[in-house]
Amino acid sequence: MNTKNPRATVRIYRHGLGDCHLVTLYGDGEATYRILIDCGVIIGTSNATKMMTDVMDNILKESGGKIDLLVATHKHWDHLSGFMQAKDAFANLNVDEVWMAWTENPHDKQANDLRKDNDEALAMLQSAALRLHMDTPDIEHPLLELLGFFGASARITTQSALEAVRNKSANVRYCDPTDKPHDLKNFGAKIYVLGPPRDEAKLRNMNAPKTPGDKTTYKMALDAFNQYLTPAINEDESQLPFSRPYNIPIRVAQTVPFFQERYWNQQDWRRIDDAWLDDATSLALQLDNVVNNTSLVMAIELNGGEVLLFAADAQVGNWLSWGKLTWSDQKGTRITGPDLLRRTIFYKVGHHGSPNATAREYGIDLMTNLAIAVVPVDHEMALKRKWGDLPFKTLMDALEQATKVRGYTLRTDQPPTNISISRGLRSNPLYFEIDF
DSSP: OOOSSOSEEEEEEOSSSSOEEEEEEEOSTTOEEEEEEEEOOOTTOTTHHHHHHHHHHHHHHHHTTEEEEEEOOSSOHHHHTHHHHTHHHHHTOEEEEEEEEGGGOTTOHHHHHHHHHHHHHHHHHHHHHHHHHHHOTTOOOHHHHHHGGGBSSSSSBHHHHHHHHHTTOSOEEEEOTTSOOEEEGGGTEEEEEEESOSOHHHHTOOSOTTSOOOTHHHHHHHHHIIIIIHHHHTTOGGGSSSOGGGOOOHHHHTTOHHHHHHTSSSOGGGOOTTGGGHHHHHHHHHHHHHHHTTOOEEEEEETTSOEEEEOTTOOHHHHHHGGGOEEEOTTOOEEEHHHHHHTEEEEEOGGGGOTTSSOTTTTGGGOTTOOEEEEOOOHHHHHHTTOOSSSOHHHHHHHHHHHTTTOEEEETTSOOOHHHHHTTOEEOSSEEEEEO
16 A cells, blocks of 8 residues: 555565564654564574674664564464574664563463463473473474474573563563453554453354354363373383383384384375374464464554554454454544454455465454555475464455455465566565565
8 A cells, every 4th residue: 555645654575484563654754653563483493693783783773773563473483482592682672662572471360370371381391392302303293383383492582582571671461351442642642552361261262153162172181191191101010001021212223124124114194103193283283373362352443444454363263352342532433353354454464375374254354445455474494393284365356355355375385476566566575565
């Protein structure tokens, strides 16, 4: 959208499979209000430290070293890593206020209970990963891929990145959907917090509306881990499938000609030596989804009523919760979550275009004024990290259908389209930039 006197500018960084967005709101004269939403990239990205330092240096240059609002949407590496990887550049960034979701509030009982459950599950998964590394150090297992969301090592974790953000300002707000809109009168904008929900059933719901989820999926995965994997990790012989005289260590078996010929060959799908970790993988996937669903979701309402939607990695349960949200403006007019979706003109597509991070009936179908959708994604890296075929084609088709009249849909891993350039998009290898 090319406007002569923009109300806002959104810069979407194209640094790989991760999220980083710089929003600039304009006031009278040359006044600006800058919002930085996340800054991270998936573990395993080549030259990640240099890439995230380039991004942070660009943020410093564009903002003059001053950010009014820094937002950490949720505790995943691909959203927070840059605050650690580019720590020297990040140290030069001055921040007035920090926002996080209520789930990160150390004084909130519900948040503490949720974090305790998640931390215990993560500790168990790390034990399973350590055992996997001890038994078969060269194996590439989905469990290790999923644990990558929680940090690169025991020293550099998503928690340490979150603390780096929290420590950037003495003014930290833990956002709740029941909060009043944050009114930026001098910049003609309001910020509504849509998620994450307080309803734990919705927090645990990662399924489509026709197959509603509840706590049981996560609980079942946790129970299975405790029943079958904990004894194996702790080497409780009474609980192991085979007693020690009938166990052959992996490293020994690899030297035996019989196994070399019949087991370690081109048919890896026949192998069962890591099958015991299936329950760990299931729990890791559920934990990953639960953390995604704690995403802080923001709707920035511009002067005139149009909305810029930043949904982070919110899953279906988060989206479904917005339907019951209501606020009242100064004139007493009732505003609902669906109202904000109907007025959405820009959508930062959730979770890199995955199939369960953008609702259809309660999402895209309500965005009747959607003009621009941007997917932060790196398809090749998604395949390499075993994320699946991202972005999801059905979702991309739906977004392109929704935006084709008023604007366009973009992927950060592809060049800009001719129509996007003709409609005002600015582009270079590091970012896309759009005025509203």
